[in-house]
Amino acid sequence: MRTLKIIVTGMVMLSTTFILTTNVFAAGSKKPPTDKQMIASAMSAAPPKVAKGATIVAMEADGKMRTLREGTNGFTCMPDNPATPGPDPMCMDKNALEWAHAWIGHTNPAPGKVGFMYMLSGGTDASNTDPYANKPDAKNHWIKTGPHIMIVGADQSFYDMYPKNADPDTKVPYVMWAGTPYQHLMAPVK
Ligand SMILES: [Cu+2]
Numbered sequence: 001m002r003t004l005k006i007i008v009t010g011m012v013m014l015s016t017t018f019i020l021t022t023n024v025f026a027a028g029s030k031k032p033p034t035d036k037q038m039i040a041s042a043m044s045a046a047p048p049k050v051a052k053g054a055t056i057v058a059m060e061a062d063g064k065m066r067t068l069r070e071g072t073n074g075f076t077c078m079p080d081n082p083a084t085p086g087p088d089p090m091c092m093d094k095n096a097l098e099w100a101h102a103w104i105g106h107t108n109p110a111p112g113k114v115g116f117m118y119m120l121s122g123g124t125d126a127s128n129t130d131p132y133a134n135k136p137d138a139k140n141h142w143i144k145t146g147p148h149i150m151i152v153g154a155d156q157s158f159y160d161m162y163p164k165n166a167d168p169d170t171k172v173p174y175v176m177w178a179g180t181p182y183q184h185l186m187a188p189v190k
Contacts, residue, residue, distance in 0.1 A: 033082070035068050041079035042068075046091035046118040050075055054091055063104060084134045086125035086144065092117040099152040103131060103182045115152045120189065122147040129166050131182045145170040151185040159183055 033041070038058050043051035053073030057065045059081070077091040078100075092100060096115025102108060127133035127140035136142035151158070159175045162185060168174035173187040 033079070038079035039068055041087075041089045041121075042077035042091070043089075044087075044121045045077055045089040046075065046120060050091060050118065051077060059104070080121075081134075084126070085136075086123050087121045088119065088124045088126070089121050090117050090119045090150075096150070096152050099182075099184075106132075108181050109153050111153075113153045117150040117152065119145075119150060120147045122190070124148070126176070128168065128176055131177045131180055141166040143167065143170055145186055146188055147190045148186050148188045150176075150187070152182075154185070159185065 035058070039056050042056045042058075043054070045051070046054065050073065053071050054075035054077045055067060055071035056069040056077050056079075057067050058079055060066050074094055075091050076094075076097045078089060080087045080089045090100075093116050095113040096117045098113060099109045099115050100117075102110070123144065123146065125136075125142060125144040127136070128143045129141045133140045133142075159178065162173050162175050163169070164175045164178035164183075170186070171188055173185055175183050176186045177183050
């Protein structure tokens with residue numbers, strides 16, 4: 001009996017060690033997230049009912065969008081970009097999606113197409129001056145913003161109502177990437 005108990009205890013310990021080790025490997029690896037994980041990440045950006053009806057797309061390595069799930073409500077959600085430090089999943093309407101395509105593709109967004117985006121997962125960090133920075137450096141004004149919504153593609157007169165300095169107070173509305181074709185309003189919601 002005693003021997004059996006020792007063997008059983010040993011096996012339990014072994015399997016516990018195995019599980020812990022596998023988890024450590026999973027957390028430390030650069031393995032790309034599964035579609036299921038990407039859908040969950042993308043959906044975290046919007047209120048549940050909006051996320052439920054949204055199309056979910058993921059960006060492929062070549063910059064092309066891959067549809068993970070078709071939606072019905074006109075919103076499109078994208079998962080966190082693992083290349084950037086903080087969480088940045090987003091859900092956007094059609095105009096904002098066109099704006100995001102322009103930003104990702106380094107082209108000018110179409111004028112007169114105001115769009116709206118949710119970024120409710122919080123903790124988003126980014127350079128406030130360089131639309132293409134993906135990590136902090138000495139002069140790119142890396143800032144952190146909690147859960148927020150964004151207005152993109154609006155007229156200059158709209159953005160002129162808000163702070164446009166490089167190091168803004170991110171607890172109140174401010175303009176990100178001011179003076180670039182991709183300037184947009186960041187408005188905290190918490
Ligand atoms: Cu944002």
